[in-house]
Amino acid sequence: MPSPRRSVEGRPLGVSTSSSSSGGSPAHGGGGSRFEFQSLLSSRATGVDPACARLRASESPVHRRSSFPLAVAGPSQAPPPPLPEEDRMDLNPSFLGIALRSLLAIDLWLSKKLGVCAGESSSWGSVRPLMKLLEISGHGIPWLVGTLYCLCRSDSWAGREVLMNLLFALLLDLLLVALIKGLVRRRRPAHNQMDMFVTLSVDKYSFPSGHATRAALMSRFILNHLVLAIPLRVLVVLWAFVLGLSRVMLGRHNVTDVAFGFFLGYMQYSIVDYCWLSPHNAPVLFLLWSQQ
Numbered sequence: 485m486p487s488p489r490r491s492v493e494g495r496p497l498g499v500s501t502s503s504s505s506s507g508g509s510p511a512h513g514g515g516g517s518r519f520e521f522q523s524l525l526s527s528r529a530t531g532v533d534p535a536c537a538r539l540r541a542s543e544s545p546v547h548r549r550s551s552f553p554l555a556v557a558g559p560s561q562a563p564p565p566p567l568p569e570e571d572r573m574d575l576n577p578s579f580l581g582i583a584l585r586s587l588l589a590i591d592l593w594l595s596k597k598l599g600v601c602a603g604e605s606s607s608w609g610s611v612r613p614l615m616k617l618l619e620i621s622g623h624g625i626p627w628l629v630g631t632l633y634c635l636c637r638s639d640s641w642a643g644r645e646v647l648m649n650l651l652f653a654l655l656l657d658l659l660l661v662a663l664i665k666g667l668v669r670r671r672r673p674a675h676n677q678m679d680m681f682v683t684l685s686v687d688k689y690s691f692p693s694g695h696a697t698r699a700a701l702m703s704r705f706i707l708n709h710l711v712l713a714i715p716l717r718v719l720v721v722l723w724a725f726v727l728g729l730s731r732v733m734l735g736r737h738n739v740t741d742v743a744f745g746f747f748l749g750y751m752q753y754s755i756v757d758y759c760w761l762s763p764h765n766a767p768v769l770f771l772l773w774s775q776q
């Protein structure tokens with residue numbers, strides 16, 4: 485009696501076909517790999533040799549790392565070795581994996597929808613100059629230059645202490661953001677125009693948003709060390725929030741870059757507060773500065 489489970493080419497599914505010249509790329513409609521992937525999924529039920537099934541899994545479209553189709557390799561080349569265990573686990577993704585992928589998909593979709601100022605021709609393109617002005621208000625250079633200027637002009641020890649810590653906070657922020665951007669290497673959204681005012685090399689990456697970290701850090705710093713009337717305090721919080729939102733509207737960032745940026749900036753303030761520099765715990769720093 486003939487077997488009911490057969491590949492498109494009429495071969496029994498227990499036989500690997502991917503190295504044959506008639507395999508074809510799944511992208512081009514050659515069904516070999518796709519059918520083998522299906523056979524892999526059901527191999528446990530049908531008792532197909534697991535070693536054979538693993539080899540086919542490594543050749544399946546889901547697992548293939550290279551975008552180069554197998555069919556192009558030709559019949560004379562040996563099939564690639566099976567991928568390591570962690571790659572094969574894609575076939576059985578964990579709940580966390582599914583949740584993360586779903587979150588990323590929502591993130592990309594929402595960020596694209598909110599990127600209404602990404603270009604002059606975008607639906608809110610006319611407010612782009614205003615968004616770029618906001619961008620400069622959260623840029624590292626004006627904050628660094630402003631802090632150094634005030635530090636030079638300050639004639640009180642209390643003022644110097646606060647400004648010294650503000651400088652420390654800004655430098656810590658630049659360092660941590662550069663470090664995480666360099667480690668994560670998440671690309672900026674495709675709809676972003678890279679026309680930003682002075683950037684560092686890591687600023688081609690988007691996670692986390694440096695403007696969002698600075699907005700959260702600076703607003704917490706200001707609220708804790710400046711005596712301000714309530715309307716001004718509200719304005720500071722509003723500035724931080726709108727600055728974060730403007731990053732997504734300009735198309736510079738995805739929503740998760742900004743959300744994590746806010747979180748990181750908030751935590752950075754806690755670090756600065758914990759390590760607060762004063763003439764008692766860092767006398768050398770203050771003596772050096774007073775001799776300038």
Ligand SMILES: CC(C)=CCC/C(C)=C/COP(=O)(O)O
Pocket residue numbers: 623624625658680681682683684687689690692693694695696731736
């Ligand atoms: C050159 C200096 C001192 C700082 C760079 C500031 C900057 C361009 C950060 C990038 O921010 P996003 O990550 O929000 O785009």
